[in-house]
Amino acid sequence: MKKQFVSGLIILALAAAVAGFGCKTTGKGTGLSFNPGTYEGTAQGFGGPITAVVTVNADSIVSIEFKDHSETPVISDPAFEKLPKEIIQYQTAGVDAVSGCTNSSNGILGAVKAALLAAGASEAAVTRAPGTQVSAGGTIKKTADVVIIGAGGAGMSAAVEIINAGGSVILIDKRPAVGGNTLLAGSAMNAADPERQKSITMSREEMARIEAILAEKPQNDMMKSWQDTLAREIQAYKASGANYLFDSPSLHKLQTYMDGDYVGNAELINIYGDKALDSVNFLTDLGAKWIPQIQAAVGATWKRSHTPTTDLGTRGASFVLPQANYVASKGGEVMLDSRAESLVMSGGRCTGVKGTTNSGQAFEITARKGVIIAAGGFGANIEMRQKYNKHWPTLDESVQTTNGPQATGDGIVMAEKAGANLVGMEWIQLIPTYGPGVFTPYIENQMYVNLNGDRFVAEDGRRDVLSKAALEQPGAKFYILSDANTVVNGMTSTGTNVDERVGNGYIYKAAALEDLARQMNVPLANLQASIRQFNQSVRNGNDPLGRSVFDKEFGTPPFYAGITSPMVHHTMGGIEINGKAQVIDTKGKIIPGLYAAGETTGGIHGSNRLGGNAITDVVTFGRIAGRSSME
Structure with missing residues (x-):
């Protein structure tokens, strides 16, 4: 219209x-x-x-x-x-x-x-859900080899593998379009990718981080094997005289495990790290395209974040639409506007899904081989957030979320009713850099200052650390500062037109720091002191706040400032699975015919998800679930 x-x-x-x-x-x-x-x-x-x-x-x-x-x-x-x-x-x-x-x-x-x-x-x-008071015709009944709840990145990746294995698939989604939360992703997908990373020079501080990881006491045999592998890799790297940014699956696994405070399931993390680059290539083969630069997303702690182009619309579209287009071309069926409500169990095995369309019509889909839950997390469900929250002062309606309204934990609830075990539900991640005042997910040339103009945290830190520090600042808000090293001719390297957003009440632009400080309403002297501290840290690598990921000094106009505050971003807990994405019950046994993948599961990210790790998780375990369901 x-x-x-x-x-x-x-x-x-x-x-x-x-x-x-x-x-x-x-x-x-x-x-x-x-x-x-x-x-x-x-x-x-x-x-x-x-x-x-x-x-x-x-x-x-x-x-x-x-x-x-x-x-x-x-x-x-x-x-x-x-x-x-x-x-x-x-x-x-x-x-x-x-x-x-x-x-x-x-x-x-x-x-x-x-x-x-x-x-x-x-x-x-x-505010009632559509269709809750509407009656329609008789029950819709269908059958497929595999039924998938959720048509986002995990569900679509699973569907590709099911089709490639010769199976039939029906995806169910309560939304009117495919994509789920994956479609909203900021752009980062982590994987050790040495060929692409060779264009980045490694700093002394980054090598020191690796040495500190190697010096950590191993928590178990799996962690020790990762450290032993990394030690051999670093020895060979040093012997070669190389100076490019080192990376490998072993380093990625260790950082995922350690920065999740050793809470994650080491078996799952081992699979995750080994398959990460394969997941990037899987999307590439289906048509996803990437910008050349490898960067570090907020909270990634290492420069291994892959950024797609905007050829398919949003950057998040590249993480789900290539699979969706392939599934559609191969005859896969998607039932939109259809809310899954319960799993059908027969003799201890999951054999299907029941639900209701948004027009009020009941449906029952029978699965010959299995059901995959890929319905996402519960970041938009305030009741569930409050129920499981143990680590934040509150996660009530006063704390906004980056999630779409569909992220209500439906799959987790259905699985629990069917006997599934839940793990890590108390680990709920806030992201400090989201909303109308944010225009890039990457941190190399950005600094954070509070409403007094003071730096207050190492900007390359973990998301939970960044969010906690932000919540302790005046008004629980802060500014992200950028200059022409991030925004060139009004655009970021990831294709965001920042100049279009100036004047929206959240983003400010100025040719001089004096004007920027005035617009931000912060003391100029404090702002200048923060910039001097930042630039000195770039030069000597000794940041008093502990930051090690840098690129260029700050000071090339025009200058930009965007104001933001932490929001609920990711729920690390969920359905327990094994390495084949099979759902585990409360007695530690596999529930036959039931699989899960993506944010609806728990155990991979531990207490804290590294920025850029979620998309890799979604694609990797979505594919595993699809293949396992066809065995």
Whole structure:
């Protein structure tokens, strides 16, 4: 639907029924009750406030309009096109956000919700899940070799392997589109990749990190074997006289295990590290393309993060759409707008999935060989966050999430009811660098300062450390500083147009530090002192805060500052699996026919996930689950 500008309003939905979009749910049975009229509601989007103008009658939402807003064109368009139609069709603001424009979606949904509450409706009625009060025809029944719950990166990677093994597959997803949280990924995929990493020079500080890892007391035989392998590799590296950035699967495994505080499952981490580069190549073979530079994502602690191009739309699209396109081309079936609700168990074996479509129709899918749970984590489920949280002051509604609204832990709940064991549920990761004030996931040429203009943390640290430090700053907020080494002609190396975002209330730009400090409302002297400290650390490698990942000195205008604060990003705990992605029950036994992969599982990342490790996990164990289900 094209946008029409009338009296300052962007009119996106003029009638309750939209041609070609299906039938509207009536007010009967929805619990809706309004004071008829037109109401306004406002909520925060990506670029600033979004105001909805909603007209209602006694029991129905009639039309939705939006006043002029500051959302980014093209990126936010799908949300403005789709959400008003769905809200009117299903008569609820409880529809899912649109992948790829989550912040804009949340602003739209929040604004409509506020308007509906102002009209006198109850919160339960205006936020209920679509289809919960709608009846439809008889039960849909289908059969396939393997049924996959979740059409994100893990589910799609599994589907590719099932098809390649000659099997049939049906993927179920409650969203109206494929991709899940994978589609929202910032861009990093970690793998030791020596050929690409040879263009990076290794610093003394990075070698010192490796030596410290080798000096650590091994926690078990697996860790000792990694250290022994790394010791041999480093000895050969030094003997060769090389000066490029060293990396190997053994180093990647050790950093994953150690920076997860030895909580992770060493068997799974061993598989993960060995298969990481193969997972990158798997995506490449399916059509994913990569920028040449290998970088370090926030919290990665090492320069091994691979960044895709934006050929497929968002960078996150490259982690799931190549698989999705392949699955579609080979006849794989995807049931969208379909919520899996329970696993079918027969004689101790998982044999299928039951659920309901968003239009209210029941379905039951029988699996001849197995069921794979790839439904993601629970970062958007406040109740589950609060239930399992042990390490943060609170994870209630005051703490936002980077996750899409679909990340509610459905697969974990279903698996637990079927007897699956859960591990590491208390380990919930916050990321300090997300939102409208952030424009690159990489840290080499960025520094963090608090609202007083002072550096407060080593920017290359673990995400939990960075988030804890940020939460201790005034207002629990901080600025990310960048200059022309990060933003060239208004663009980042990963293709983000930063200049388009300047003026959104979160990002500031200036040709001189004096002007930047004024816009940030921080003391110039403090800002200058922080920059001097940073630059001296780049020159001598002796950062008082302990940072070791650097690139260039800060000081080439124009200068940028983006304000941000920590948000729930990843849930490390979940369903326990073994090395074949088979689900383990509470007695330590395999549940026949049941597999799991991706963020819905626990045990790989321990207490802290390294930035860029999740996509590798999703693809690697998604593929393993797919192959195992066909054995």
